[in-house]
Amino acid sequence: MKTKFNEYLTKLRKSRVYTQAQMAEKLGISRSTYTNYENGNRTPDFEVLERISEVLACSLDELFGRKPTYVASCDVVKEDSMLYNVSGIQEEKPKLAIGVQDFRDLREKQAYYVDKTQFIEQFLESWYQITLITRPRRFGKTLNMSMLAEFLDCTKDSSDLFCGTKITKSVHYKELNRYPVVFLSFLNVKAGDADSLCYALKDTVRAEYERFYQMVNDGRLSEFQVKEFNMIYNSLCQESIGKEIENYVIRSIAVLCQALSTYYGEKVFLLLDEYDTPFMSANSEGYYDEVRAMLNRFLATSLKGNDYLQKAILTGIQRIAKENIFSGLNNLVVCTVQDEDYDDCFGFTEQEVKELLAYCKAEFSDELKKMYDGYHFGSTDVYNPWSISCYAARRRMDSYWVNTSENSILRNALEVQGRSFEKEYEALITEGEVEVTVDFSMAYYEKMDEANLWGLLVNAGIVTITKEIEEDYYRLRVPNLEVWKVFKELTACHLKIDERHMEKMLNALKRKDMERFAEEYQRVLLELPSYHDLKDENSYHMMTLGMCAFLRKDYDIKSNRETGEGRSDICLYAKHDRYPNLILEFKYTKDEKDDLEKLAEKALEQIKGKQYDAEMTGEVCYVGLAHYGKRSCIRWRENG
Structure with missing residues (x-):
């Protein structure tokens, strides 16, 4: 036959969602015989053609392409959206199969x-x-x-x-x-x-x-x-x-x-x-x-x-x-993740994300980018596919990605590694990025040094490379807001405090519930394992800054930056009108006879006198924190 019967047969079978084996069984012939029909190696006789038209509920004309108006193109995966979609008859749209890891399934x-x-x-x-x-x-x-x-x-x-x-x-x-x-x-x-x-x-x-x-x-x-x-x-x-x-x-x-x-x-x-x-x-x-x-x-x-x-x-x-x-x-x-081989084969590109969300009638936004984007494999920027799929299904921007095994290794490392790693870790969570030596040549558990640990964190997706400064020396950053949730748990582990208390303290600060904030802040200080860790004003400053890093979703965080007529300790610039801007100033004394309340008021006067709020618009809450060892006193005011 000069017609493309085998192609139309294949299209019609697929539109009815039959496999070749099912068709052979329905027709009463062997699987190999039917396969040869679709391959174009054999053609059925008239009786078999009649049975095929009955099974597929189509006319003989349609089998030979003379009336193919409702037959789908063989491109069942659309070029633009990569959607596996048998059309041809009106059917329910394919759904996301979240968690399915078997290709055939x-x-x-x-x-x-x-x-x-x-x-x-x-x-x-x-x-x-x-x-x-x-x-x-x-x-x-x-x-x-x-x-x-x-x-x-x-x-x-x-x-x-x-x-x-x-x-x-x-x-x-x-x-x-x-x-x-x-x-x-x-x-x-x-x-x-x-x-x-x-x-x-x-x-x-x-x-x-x-x-x-x-x-x-x-x-x-x-x-x-x-x-x-x-x-x-x-x-x-x-x-x-x-x-x-x-x-x-x-x-x-x-x-x-x-x-x-x-x-x-x-x-x-x-x-x-x-x-x-x-x-x-x-x-x-x-x-x-x-x-x-x-x-x-x-x-x-x-x-x-x-x-x-x-x-x-x-x-x-x-x-x-x-x-x-x-x-x-x-x-x-x-x-590895810095090589270009297979760089677009794992994770979703931004175009793939947009197509998936459009298909699911979910919104693509800058907020979504900040939450799930930020990974860089070879020369390709990619999104976390698990998180994107969960967001598309639930329409809720939550943290869906958790790596418990890698977290346990990092928790152990924070206990084992020396002060130099702690400094690098603190720089990462306070500044959002850090420049470190990274070793990709072996697993961390084979050689437990800092360079191998950073290599593990890069490969595990907990941090990502933004720049190769020189051989084995990279600038790293936390990829997105979702991964910051991992660091919140790890920071609580690093400080050896209860994560729930840290969460309560930060939530109280956002809500301007300053009495609750002062209560939870004092609780955190008492939880700290060593009095000697609190040796100067900077100790309290860095501890609080590390915890405030997890307000990034709602605040831009600045520390020791020139503002107004001086350098403020911590400035939190609200990203949303529902939250106040916050300025935190720390004071410390070695003399237990000093009045902490007066010291906290002095911090407030410094904020106002040096106009640390010069670049802020809207509501501002000034917070003065005074310390002696594990004792604290907090005072606050609002602008206007």
């Missing part, structure tokens, strides 16, 4: 999808056999790895899932479903003790063995390969954990790759998602030294000297030192 749900299939093309075009990509949590790593596995895996038919996406226009689309794939996600390989973690790893590998179990009795593998496969599989099914079982786990992926390559006649693609989760879990729970050697050997055996490996890709938050598991991998490339 997402596509079969007909959910809204931001097209990141350029990830597949960039990976296949890479010259490197083994690639490690580091990105923060909830930036799409697992979904992208699931997508890559669906595309490559020769045991699947994924053509329906990719219809209309960017990859279909690539020369690499011919690679669809051509290779054996081993796909392991370590997202849930975490536990409170070493044995439980090893069991979780064993269970993850066992599930992948079960996926290929049918091949062992097919006759294509040698007797030795079948015996070795079964030996490892049986060990993975054991409830116990011991040295012998551990050794089988270590060899499991290398053995599986050999079996798959022999069976399918192609080398294997190995995909390891969130590969560093076990390392981070072990570190935070205190048993890292117990499992480090086993985890390193497992990864090294899977990646080094594996003759049956076509390509491998790993994702995680940070890299493990090359001197450990990656030693000898001369073909390894590590793509």
